Amino acid sequence: MILIVDDDIAVRTSLSLLMRKETFGVVTAETPEEALAHLAQNAIELVLLDMNFSNDTSGDDGLNLLAQIRQRDAQVPVILITGWATIDLAVKGMKIGAADFISKPWQNTHLMQSVRTALALRSAHEQSPNEVSREQRSASAPVSRRQLDRQYDFGQIIGQSDAMLRVLETVGRVAATDASVLIMGESGTGKELIAEAIHQNSQRARRPFVKVNLGGISTSLFESEMFGHIRGAFTDARYDRTGRFELANRGTIFLDEIGELELSSQVKLLRVLQDRTYEILGSSKTKTLDVRVVCATNRNLEEMVGNGTFREDLLYRINLIAIYLPSLRERPEDIPLLVDFFVNNLRTIYGRPHLEVSRDALKWLKQLNLPGNIRQLKNLVERTILVSTGDVLGIADFEQNYQSQNRKSEIANPKSNFPDVGSMTLEEMEIQMIRRAMEFHRGKVARVAKALGLTRSALYRRLEKYSIPFDEE
Numbered sequence: 036m037i038l039i040v041d042d043d044i045a046v047r048t049s050l051s052l053l054m055r056k057e058t059f060g061v062v063t064a065e066t067p068e069e070a071l072a073h074l075a076q077n078a079i080e081l082v083l084l085d086m087n088f089s090n091d092t093s094g095d096d097g098l099n100l101l102a103q104i105r106q107r108d109a110q111v112p113v114i115l116i117t118g119w120a121t122i123d124l125a126v127k128g129m130k131i132g133a134a135d136f137i138s139k140p141w142q143n144t145h146l147m148q149s150v151r152t153a154l155a156l157r158s159a160h161e162q163s164p165n166e167v168s169r170e171q172r173s174a175s176a177p178v179s180r181r182q183l184d185r186q187y188d189f190g191q192i193i194g195q196s197d198a199m200l201r202v203l204e205t206v207g208r209v210a211a212t213d214a215s216v217l218i219m220g221e222s223g224t225g226k227e228l229i230a231e232a233i234h235q236n237s238q239r240a241r242r243p244f245v246k247v248n249l250g251g252i253s254t255s256l257f258e259s260e261m262f263g264h265i266r267g268a269f270t271d272a273r274y275d276r277t278g279r280f281e282l283a284n285r286g287t288i289f290l291d292e293i294g295e296l297e298l299s300s301q302v303k304l305l306r307v308l309q310d311r312t313y314e315i316l317g318s319s320k321t322k323t324l325d326v327r328v329v330c331a332t333n334r335n336l337e338e339m340v341g342n343g344t345f346r347e348d349l350l351y352r353i354n355l356i357a358i359y360l361p362s363l364r365e366r367p368e369d370i371p372l373l374v375d376f377f378v379n380n381l382r383t384i385y386g387r388p389h390l391e392v393s394r395d396a397l398k399w400l401k402q403l404n405l406p407g408n409i410r411q412l413k414n415l416v417e418r419t420i421l422v423s424t425g426d427v428l429g430i431a432d433f434e435q436n437y438q439s440q441n442r443k444s445e446i447a448n449p450k451s452n453f454p455d456v457g458s459m460t461l462e463e464m465e466i467q468m469i470r471r472a473m474e475f476h477r478g479k480v481a482r483v484a485k486a487l488g489l490t491r492s493a494l495y496r497r498l499e500k501y502s503i504p505f506d507e508e
Contacts, residue, residue: 036060036077037150040070040100041085041116050083053143054150067100074107081153082113084133086124098127105132110160112153116141129351138309144325145311148213155212156356177201187236192228193376196366202229202358209356210236215308217293217353218331220360222488223410226331227291229360233329234287242286247279250295250490257300258316261307268317280313280324287327293353294334294345295490305349328353363408367401373409374400377416389426399430403437466501469494478505 037059039050047063054061062077064070066088073079082104086097097115104113112134117125125136134153137146177200183189187207194200209216210233218226227246234244252260259268263278279288296304307313311324330353339345363370374392382390392400405411419428419436468487476482484494498505 036062036079038070038073038077038079038082039063040065040067040082042066042088043085046085046116053146057147057150059150067096067103070100071103071107074104074111079108079111080157081150082111083150084113084115086115086117086128098124098131101128101131101133110157112157114146114149114153123348126348126351135355142311142323144323148325152213152355156209156214159208159212177204183207187232189232190228190235192225192232193373194366194369195372196361196369198361198366199369202360203232205356205358206232207236209233211238213237213327214355215328215353216330216356216358217336218329218358218360219336220331220333221362221406221408222333223408224360224362225409226333226360227289229358230287230289230291230329230331234289234327237287237327239286239327243283244287244289245279245283246289246291248291248490249300250292251492252300253492254297254300257297258303261304262313262315264316265318272317278313278315280307280326281315281322283326285325287329290328290330290353292332292490293330294332294336294339295493298344298346301346301349305346305352308349308352330354363405363412370401370412371397373412374416377413378420381417381420385420387420387426390420390428391426392428393430396428396430396433400433465497466503469497469501469503473503473505480505 037054039047039054039061040063041047041050042065044065047065051061051063062073062079064073070082070084074082084097084101084104088096101113101115104111109132113128113132115125115128115133115136117136117138125133125138128136134156135149137149177197180195180200180203183200183203187203187210189203189206192199192203194203206229216230216233218229220226230246231244234240247261258264259272259276259278261279263276263281264272265275266272290304307324308328311326312321313324314321336345336350336354340347340350374397378390378392382388400412405415407414415433415436419432422436423432425432469483472483472486476486480491480494480498484491487494489497495505497503
């Protein structure tokens, strides 16, 4: 049973017809008092709640009613119906516990997708008794990897630590829904693999999975890359271009490094995710969008919201479900499994079928500080195999390459070798760091950007800003 709360009879009627067409039972309420009465008397599965009532333009009545609904039934999902003028109000509602917000005038397909997603998430939570609170969940034992693999397709994801099993449990439960997912974690923890697993275990698995590195798209090219353009839309538009959203339609779009997106581009992205419509650059024709959105970042978006570099409304739009990927420091027991996986793959590539890693070396690897996580571990294993001569890799083999890796990191990320650091400004320190990294990597922009933890576009901007010479790649 769906409860529709709105003081406008036309809206109540329209929503009721839509819900009944989709075979949902419906009850309606014109006032907060009627809504609470229905909640007490009926088995309500979901609430569609308008934020403003006729005698209240501030939205306080809507927020108060939302808080009362959440207090009476914390499990019932509430979808807010709002206008763009009250998006800030909707964000406040998300903080209180709303499942989603839809802006007026709504699209029926988008609204129904939100309803189905909210109901599917509720069902998934009800089927998982461990999904109560983070504290309770951390104290409970996850299911085994064998159980998860029987139920889901997790492909190349390696790990059986409790931390990773809980991540995979969450992935399995939310994959079948269309909920937007935000994957957080340090660089090299495997965020792209988790995004692919969400897609492969979803109802969209046979549809496109489109990856977009937002950190590599400049602000001036954002619309063209994401929405496409027609020939002649701008000076260099010599041919039509299909945008990433169109390529991903009916599938999943993976927006990596979303924390690198400039504020002006964030506004454009939010509009698309909110309205599920967009226009190709140079065309006035509006296109509709049916896509699942999965985002990833290694940055703290809540801190960015606090300092004004990331929009709060966009954050609440993309993180209906948040998944934190643990670093290798938090799951050292998975390191031997990862090493074994890498070695198995590299045996064939390098034609060394008898290659293996000693037990002592595995114990030593588990104790390493690996800020680059899985990516750094893979590079260390491959580099060690390349320079080793024996079939059994010991501590000495890895240690030599690990120290070499650290020396390169220190050169590419100098911290203590600046002349008279105390008298330098932050800008001067940044210039010195970039110059040294460019010198060490012989001007290879891609390598320098990776070493400094920057996107290529971000590095290009700094090179131009500081007039540091570089070769085009």
